[in-house]
Amino acid sequence: MxxxxxxxxxxxxxxxxxxxxQNGSEEVTHILSVLSSASISFFSxxxxxxxxxxxxxxxxxxxxxxxxxxxxxxxNNALSPKKLLYSLEHAGKDLKLVRMxxxxxxxxxxxxxxxxxxxxxxxDESRKEGSILVHCFAGVSRSAAIITAYLMRTExxxxxxxLESLRQSCEFVCPNDGFLEQLKMLEAMGFKVDRANPIxxxxxxxxxxxxxxxxxxxxxxKFGADPGLPTEEVxxxxxxxxxxxxxxxxxxxxxxxxxxVALQENVVDHVPGEGETSFDWYKRRSxxxxxxxxxxxxxxxxxxxxRWMTTVEEGALEGKLSCAHCEARLGxxxxxxIQCSCGSWITPAFQLHKSRVDISTV
Ligand SMILES: [Zn+2]
Ligand SMILES: [Zn+2]
Numbered sequence: 001m002x003x004x005x006x007x008x009x010x011x012x013x014x015x016x017x018x019x020x021x022q023n024g025s026e027e028v029t030h031i032l033s034v035l036s037s038a039s040i041s042f043f044s045x046x047x048x049x050x051x052x053x054x055x056x057x058x059x060x061x062x063x064x065x066x067x068x069x070x071x072x073x074x075x076n077n078a079l080s081p082k083k084l085l086y087s088l089e090h091a092g093k094d095l096k097l098v099r100m101x102x103x104x105x106x107x108x109x110x111x112x113x114x115x116x117x118x119x120x121x122x123x124d125e126s127r128k129e130g131s132i133l134v135h136c137f138a139g140v141s142r143s144a145a146i147i148t149a150y151l152m153r154t155e156x157x158x159x160x161x162x163l164e165s166l167r168q169s170c171e172f173v174c175p176n177d178g179f180l181e182q183l184k185m186l187e188a189m190g191f192k193v194d195r196a197n198p199i200x201x202x203x204x205x206x207x208x209x210x211x212x213x214x215x216x217x218x219x220x221x222k223f224g225a226d227p228g229l230p231t232e233e234v235x236x237x238x239x240x241x242x243x244x245x246x247x248x249x250x251x252x253x254x255x256x257x258x259x260x261v262a263l264q265e266n267v268v269d270h271v272p273g274e275g276e277t278s279f280d281w282y283k284r285r286s287x288x289x290x291x292x293x294x295x296x297x298x299x300x301x302x303x304x305x306x307r308w309m310t311t312v313e314e315g316a317l318e319g320k321l322s323c324a325h326c327e328a329r330l331g332x333x334x335x336x337x338i339q340c341s342c343g344s345w346i347t348p349a350f351q352l353h354k355s356r357v358d359i360s361t362v
Contacts, residue, residue: 002028003139003170008131009123011147011170013139018043020133021052021092021099029130031091031099032122034142038087038101055095057088060118086118098126106141108178109210112149113185113193113203119146120153144173149183153191159183198269201304205268208305209348212335218305219313226307227251228260228324252301252357257326261357266303272342299341300331300351309333309350321350330356 002012010016010028014035020028021043035042040054062083084103091099100122102115123146126132136142144166151162159180166173175183182203189197195204212218250264305312308324311333318334330352332338337347 002133002135005147005166005169006127006151008127009147009150010131010133011139011143011166011173012133012135013143014043014046014135014137016139017133017135018047018050018052021097022050024093024096027131028133029097030122030126030132031097032119032126032132032134032143032146033099033101034104034119034134034136034146035101036103036105038084038103040089040091040099040101052092053095054099055090057090057098059087060085062114085115086122104136104142106136106176108176110178111207112145112179112182113200116146116149116186116193120150123147123150124154139170140172140174141176141179144170145175145179145183148173148175149186152183152187156191159187196265201268205304205348209335212348218315220307223305223307223309223312224266226324227263227266228308250359250361252352252359254323254326254328254330255356255358256328257323258358259323259325261308261323261330262301262303262306262352266306268302268304268346270298270302270340270344270346272298272340272344297342298344299355300338300353301357302338302340302346303350303352305333305350312350321352328356 002010002016005011017031017033020031033042040052043052044050062085086100086102088098088100091097100119102119104110104112104115123132123134134143134147136144144163148159148162148166151157151165152159155162155165157165162183163173163175163180185199185203186193188199194200208218208222211222251260252262253260309321310324311319311321317336318332320329321331321333322328323330331350333348333350335348337345338349338351339345340351
């Protein structure tokens with residue numbers, strides 16, 4: 001039996017979802033399935049003989065044009081393009097239910113953050129129209145993580161308080177540690193997935209690092225746009241002149257040839273002097289973690305991987321970063337990390353020496 005969490009909001013396992021899809025429900029009108037596959041065939045594989053009718057409403061891919069949310073055309077998310085974000089379909093008895101399915105495995109390294117916006121919005125909409133069951137396989141980790149995020153966002157609760165509140169309804173919920181860490185990030189970003197936030201940028205780098213460590217090919221499509229390409233520079237200049245005097249977009253240029261190699265928005269900030277142990281850094285609770293930035297001078301800046309870094313695409317663990325125009329040595333990259341002069345470890349690291357670049361406005 002599903003557990004009631006809030007009015008019109010239930011949590012359950014795959015058995016609860018199958019029961020409602022097969023026989024209908026007087027109460028539940030919407031289902032959010034969070035399983036390793038978004039396909040309804042997952043249910044027949046789980047219990048042979050079970051077939052559930054569906055009629056597709058839409059499938060939305062990361063970067064796909066069908067998407068109406070900002071994830072669609074933004075290069076700044078950790079998912080790679082062409083990956084399914086979600087599918088939406090009429091499902092179950094008489095096709096009366098609306099089912100959103102999100103492909104997510106229950107693994108600590110799994111990227112929960114990038115699915116949260118669509119999931120939480122769907123829960124909101126469903127509760128206005130009827131009642132929703134959020135389910136995963138066991139009803140313990142994935143569905144609990146998503147409902148915890150939902151309670152955090154709608155009730156402005158900390159991760160701990162939201163989870164504790166959920167446990168009042170369903171005492172055995174237990175999101176995996178990777179999900180809990182991402183929910184902490186959600187809290188630190190003000191209950192929204194803010195892709196400009198340094199916390200998100202660090203997360204994105206770590207996801208890329210995980211892809212590299214799994215031995216998957218890293219290609220330029222996963223990198224940020226090259227801010228030094230003429231077309232993009234022109235469009236930046238147009239943008240700047242349209243907003244005359246109000247926008248200054250700091251850019252890093254190769255000291256030797258003046259080519260733009262990074263924009264301020266590509267920079268992944270770190271706290272000077274802080275030792276890095278992957279995700280542990282955000283656990284510091286006192287004030288703004290970046291407020292000490294001026295106290296210790298760092299000799300390097302660290303940026304996200306950009307499309308001009310062709311040496312990175314060759315697949316080596318580490319290597320030089322050279323200017324795409326004059327080939328001057330600008331810095332170094334290392335998937336296992338580089339220590340900044342301030343003592344902080346950045347992992348993975350794409351480093352520009354401050355002595356090799358100038359900062360100016362585009
Ligand atoms: Zn530093
Ligand atoms: Zn150069």
